Amino acid sequence: MxxxxxxxxxxxxxxxxxxxxxxxxxxxxxxxxxxxxxxxxxxxxxxxxxxxxxxxxxxxxxxxxxxxxxxxxxxxxxxxxxxxxxxxxxxxxxxxxxxxxxxxxxxxxxxxxxxxxxxxxxxxxxxxxxxxxxxxxxxxxxxxxxxxxxxxxxxxxxxxxxxxxxxxxxxxxxxxxxxxxxxxxxxxxxxxxxxxxxxxxxxxxxxxxxxxxxxxxxxxxxxxxxxxxxxxxxxxxxxxxxDPVHPYTRALLSAAPVADPRSRGTRQRIVLSGDLPSVLEPPSGCGFRTRCWLARAECAVHDPALEPHRSHQAACLFPEELDATG
Incomplete structure (x- = not known):
């Protein structure tokens, strides 16, 4: 090896x-x-x-x-x-x-x-x-x-x-x-x-x-x-x-500039709302939950580990919800 x-x-x-x-x-x-x-x-x-x-x-x-x-x-x-x-x-x-x-x-x-x-x-x-x-x-x-x-x-x-x-x-x-x-x-x-x-x-x-x-x-x-x-x-x-499987990655990719003008209209821009988390006082549970459009009550309690989902790994409690949003 x-x-x-x-x-x-x-x-x-x-x-x-x-x-x-x-x-x-x-x-x-x-x-x-x-x-x-x-x-x-x-x-x-x-x-x-x-x-x-x-x-x-x-x-x-x-x-x-x-x-x-x-x-x-x-x-x-x-x-x-x-x-x-x-x-x-x-x-x-x-x-x-x-x-x-x-x-x-x-x-x-x-x-x-x-x-x-x-x-x-x-x-x-x-x-x-x-x-x-x-x-x-x-x-x-x-x-x-x-x-x-x-x-x-x-x-x-x-x-x-x-x-x-x-x-x-x-x-x-x-x-x-x-x-x-x-x-x-x-x-x-x-x-x-x-x-x-x-x-x-x-x-x-x-x-x-x-x-x-x-x-x-x-x-x-x-x-x-x-x-x-x-x-x-x-x-x-x-x-x-x-195939991004974490909401944060999906949001980052949606904000990245697109070189091909023909592709710009086909991509959905994700605008994050909510409070920016503080590194001094990070939120309980998932650190992205205060800005995540898929967050649930459980996200404030559990800090997700990096685990396999589909082809690779993500730290998200509900990655299947991202699948449903497209």
């Missing part, structure tokens, strides 16, 4: 939030299960504040979960101490959203790319220049770009540099946190094409964080939908897009 590149089991994370004399806790992630296989892309989608980026930080151990386990390439890394994280960094790397903030403007690109290699003692005398050239050419840049500073590059080129830095240690898994959301649409397409090419060449696994459903469908084999810290639906990209 293939060992997952990443496995999260029952992962939860909360943060203290101080307001005056009062301290509250934000339950950012609640009981998340997620598996990414070698060579696979799993997209984690949802609105801002759903917990996606917290899951990303837990996956690379920039944050430690309060509960649950994090396993990378068969190794439990949940509670590694800071000094024990070195070997983990060789297996998993992260690419951040903002290519302007993620690169040190005071460093030449060559130094940026060599920094992780030096930190792990992987720079041999006389090989540094060749390794920098290899990394730059791998992401579609020129070897001579290593002598320049980040300010000399466009946003898309900076994100290519960030990807090259992430590849320096030859990881098995990349966690990509909204890697194209700060870029123009045409540049987004180029970066997504680069990521697909790298995956084919290097056999990389991706955990791809995005709020953009069309990007998720384009890049991923599987999609997990997050709402208020929980995964509420999970399946193949085709299943989630063509």
């Amino acid at each position: 293939t060992e997952p590149a990443l496995r999260l089991d029952g992962v939860s994370k909360s943060f203290a939030v101080r307001g005056g004399a009062r301290t509250d806790r934000v339950h950012a992630v609640r009981g998340v299960d997620l598996t990414v296989l070698p060579g696979q892309t799993v997209a984690l989608v949802g609105e801002s504040g759903s917990g996606k980026s917290t899951v990303a930080r837990i996956a690379v151990r920039l944050a430690e979960p309060d509960a649950g386990t994090v396993t990378i390439a068969g190794r439990d890394v949940t509670h590694l101490r800071p000094r024990e994280l070195g070997p983990l960094r060789r297996d998993v790397q992260m690419v951040f959203q903002d290519p302007y903030a993620s690169l040190d403007p005071r460093m030449r690109v060559s130094s940026i790319l060599l920094e992780p290699l030096r930190a792990h003692g992987q720079v041999e005398k006389g090989t540094a220049e060749r390794r920098v050239a290899e990394l730059l050419e791998t992401v579609g840049l020129r070897a001579e770009d290593g002598d320049r500073y980040p300010h000399a590059f466009s946003g898309g080129q900076r994100q290519r540099i960030a990807i090259a830095r992430a590849l320096a240690l030859r990881p098995r898994l990349l966690v990509l946190d909204e890697p194209v959301s700060a870029l123009d649409v045409s540049v987004q397409a180029q970066i997504l094409a680069l990521l697909r090419s790298l995956q084919e060449q290097l056999g990389l696994a991706y955990l791809f964080i995005t709020h953009d459903l069309h990007v998720a469908r384009e890049v991923s084999q599987r999609i997990a939908v997050m709402h208020l810290g929980r995964v509420v639906e999970e399946g193949t990209a085709h299943q989630v897009f063509t």
